[in-house]
Amino acid sequence: MRTKFFPVLAHVLAIIAVAPLLWILISALKPAEDVFSFGWPSSWTLDNLQYVLLKIPMPRFLLNSAIVAVIVTVVALFFHSMAAYALARLRFPGRGLIFSGIMSTLLVSLPVILVPLFLVAKQLGLLDSYAGLIVPSIFHAFGIFLLRQYYLNIPRELEEAADLDGCGYWRRYWSVILPLSRPVLASLSVLFFLANWNAFLWPLTITRNPDLRVIQLGISGMQGQYASAWNLILAAAVIAAIPTVVVFVAGQKRLVDAMKTTGLK
Amino acid sequence: MVTTTAPPSPPAAVTRPRRAKASMTKKRREALAAYAFLAPDVLGLLAFVALPMVLAFGVAFFKVDGFGNYSYVGFANYKLMAHDDQLWSSLRITGIYVVTFVPLAFVVSFALAMLVRNHFRGIGWVRSAFFLPNVVSLVVVGLIWQFLLVDKRGAIANLLAPLGLGDVSFLGTPSLALGTYVVISVWFLMGYQMLVFLAGLKDVPKELEDAAQIDGASAWQRFRYVIWPLLRPTSFFVVVNSTIGAVTGLQAFDLVYVLTKGGPARATSTVVLYIYEQAFTFNNMGYAAALTTVVVAILVLCTGLMFAFTRGGRFDED
Numbered sequence: 163m164r165t166k167f168f169p170v171l172a173h174v175l176a177i178i179a180v181a182p183l184l185w186i187l188i189s190a191l192k193p194a195e196d197v198f199s200f201g202w203p204s205s206w207t208l209d210n211l212q213y214v215l216l217k218i219p220m221p222r223f224l225l226n227s228a229i230v231a232v233i234v235t236v237v238a239l240f241f242h243s244m245a246a247y248a249l250a251r252l253r254f255p256g257r258g259l260i261f262s263g264i265m266s267t268l269l270v271s272l273p274v275i276l277v278p279l280f281l282v283a284k285q286l287g288l289l290d291s292y293a294g295l296i297v298p299s300i301f302h303a304f305g306i307f308l309l310r311q312y313y314l315n316i317p318r319e320l321e322e323a324a325d326l327d328g329c330g331y332w333r334r335y336w337s338v339i340l341p342l343s344r345p346v347l348a349s350l351s352v353l354f355f356l357a358n359w360n361a362f363l364w365p366l367t368i369t370r371n372p373d374l375r376v377i378q379l380g381i382s383g384m385q386g387q388y389a390s391a392w393n394l395i396l397a398a399a400v401i402a403a404i405p406t407v408v409v410f411v412a413g414q415k416r417l418v419d420a421m422k423t424t425g426l427k
Numbered sequence: 428m429v430t431t432t433a434p435p436s437p438p439a440a441v442t443r444p445r446r447a448k449a450s451m452t453k454k455r456r457e458a459l460a461a462y463a464f465l466a467p468d469v470l471g472l473l474a475f476v477a478l479p480m481v482l483a484f485g486v487a488f489f490k491v492d493g494f495g496n497y498s499y500v501g502f503a504n505y506k507l508m509a510h511d512d513q514l515w516s517s518l519r520i521t522g523i524y525v526v527t528f529v530p531l532a533f534v535v536s537f538a539l540a541m542l543v544r545n546h547f548r549g550i551g552w553v554r555s556a557f558f559l560p561n562v563v564s565l566v567v568v569g570l571i572w573q574f575l576l577v578d579k580r581g582a583i584a585n586l587l588a589p590l591g592l593g594d595v596s597f598l599g600t601p602s603l604a605l606g607t608y609v610v611i612s613v614w615f616l617m618g619y620q621m622l623v624f625l626a627g628l629k630d631v632p633k634e635l636e637d638a639a640q641i642d643g644a645s646a647w648q649r650f651r652y653v654i655w656p657l658l659r660p661t662s663f664f665v666v667v668n669s670t671i672g673a674v675t676g677l678q679a680f681d682l683v684y685v686l687t688k689g690g691p692a693r694a695t696s697t698v699v700l701y702i703y704e705q706a707f708t709f710n711n712m713g714y715a716a717a718l719t720t721v722v723v724a725i726l727v728l729c730t731g732l733m734f735a736f737t738r739g740g741r742f743d744e745d
Contacts, residue, residue, distance in 0.1 A: 169547035176556035254458035278479035301471035360564035
C-alpha cells in the first residue's frame with residue numbers, strides 16, 4: 163500500500179506546482195469584471211489577448227525579443243563551439259591559463275558587473291541599440307565549458323582521417339566536429355533561447371527607446387500603465403510565457419540533458 | 428601529436444633536423460589556429476566581463492555626475508558606506524534571504540527528487556510540472572504571484588479566507604514580504620535543483636542499496652548511510668549554486684523589481700537592487716561601483732570556499 167502513496171502524492175504536488183500557471187491562463191481568458199472571481203469563469207473570452215495584441219505594441223515587443231534571442235543564440239553557439247574546439251582538440255601555449263581564465267568568468271553574474279558593463283557599453287556607443295541588447299549577451303563561459311566537455315569525448319581518429327585528407331583546422335572543425343555536435347548544440351540552443359527570451363535586467367539597463375523594448379520590459383511596463391487592469395496584464399504575461407513553454411515542451415529532453423550536465427559533469 | 432605515418436626511412440642523420448623543423452611549424456600552425464578559434468570569445472569575455480570587473484575597482488574612486496563627468500574622490504565612496512543605513516539593511520536582508528531560501532530550496536528539491544526518483548505512471552508529466560515554473564521568466568513569475576496575492580480579492584486570499592487569513596497582505600506587510608519572496612523563489616527554482624539531484628541519484632549504484640536492504644537496513648538507514656554520503660558532491664554544488672544565485676543572481680533583482688521594488692518599507696531591498704537604484708535612479712555611478720566591489724569581495728570569499736572544497740574534482744580533466 164505504501165508503494166501507491168508516493169506516486170499519488172507526487173501527482174498531487176505536481177498539480178499544486180503548476181496551479182499558479184494554469185490559474186493565470188484561465189484568468190487571462192475571463193472577462194475583465196470576472197478576473198478575481200474564484201472558480202471557473204462564467205464565460206470565456208479572447209478579448210484580453212486581442213486587446214493586448216492590437217492596442218499595445220505587443221507584436222513589436224515580441225519581434226524585438228525574437229530578434230535578440232535568436233541572434234544571440236546563433237552567434238554565441240558559433241563562437242562558443244569554436245573556442246571549445248580549440249580548448250578541447252588543439253595544443254597551444256597558454257591553454258591551461260586561457261581555460262581557467264574563461265572558467266573564472268563563470269562566477270561573475272550580470273547583476274555584479276551591471277554598473278561597469280553599462281559604462282563600457284556607453285563608451286562603445288551601444289546604448290539604445292540592438293547591438294547593445296545583443297553583443298554583451300553573447301559572451302558567456304557556460305556554453306564553452308559544456309561544448310568543450312562534449313568535444314573531449316569525440317574520438318581522435320575521426321579528426322585524424324580528415325587530417326590525412328589534407329584538411330586544415332577550419333575544415334576539421336567545420337566538416338567533422340560541428341556536424342558531430344548537433345545534439346549538444348540543440349540542447350544549448352534551447353537553453354540559450356530561453357535565457358535570452360526571459361532576459362530583463364540588461365534590456366532594462368541598456369534601452370530607453372520604446373521601440374527597442376523586449377517582451378519582458380513590455381509586460382513589466384504594463385504594471386504601471388494598466389495598474390488595475392489585471393485581465394490585460396495577465397493576457398500579456400501569458401503571451402510572453404507561451405513561446406517559452408512551447409520551446410520547453412518541444413525541447414524538453416534536450417533541455418533536461420543540458421541541465422543535468424550543468425550540475426554534475 | 429604522434430605522427431602515425433612512417434615514410435620509407437632515409438638515413439637518420441638527414442631526417443632528424445628536417446622532421447624537427449616540420450613539427451615546429453606544425454606546432455606553430457596549430458597554436459595560431461587555436462588562437463584564431465579562441466579570439467572572438469576571449470576578446471568578448473575580456474571586453475564585457477573582465478574589463479567591467481576591473482573597471483568597477485577604478486570607478487569606485489570617482490564621483491560620476493549625471494553628464495558622465497568623473498572627478499577623483501579617493502576613498503570617499505567607501506567612507507560613505509559606513510553611514511549608509513540602507514546598504515547595511517540591504518546586506519542584512521540579502522543575508523536573511525540566503526539563510527532561509529537556500530536550506531528550504533534544498534530540502535524541497537531534494538524531497539521532490541526522491542519522490543520522482545523511481546518510475547511510476549505519469550512520471551514524465553510530474554517531473555515536467557515541477558520544472559515548468561523555471562521555464563517562465565522571473566518577470567512573469569513576479570506578475571503571476573502579484574496577481575495571486577492581490578489583497579483580499581486574490582486567489583490566495585480566497586483560499587485562506589476559511590482559515591480567517593483572507594485579510595493578510597503578504598506583499599504589503601514588511602514582516603511577511605521577504606518570506607513570501609522566499610517561497611516564490613523556491614517554487615521557481617525547485618524543479619531545476621530537483622533535476623540536479625536526480626542526476627546525482629543516478630550515480631548511486633543500485634547494488635549498494637540492494638545490498639544494504641538484504642543486510643536488513645531500513646529505508647531510513649539506506650538513505651542515511653548509502654544515498655546521502657554518495658550525494659555529497661551534488662549537495663555541495665546545489666548549496667553553492669543557490670547561494671551565489673541568491674546573493675547576486677537574476678532572481679535577487681528581477682523578482683524583487685517586479686514584485687515589490689524593494690518595499691514595503693525597504694523590507695525586500697536586496698543588495699543588487701540597491702546597487703541598481705544607486706546607479707540608475709540616483710545616478711551615483713561611482714558609489715554603485717564601490718558597492719559592486721564589496722559584493723565582488725563577498726563573492727570571492729564564496730568561490731574561495733567552493734574551490735577549496737572541489738579541488739582535484741570536476742573542473743580540470745587534463
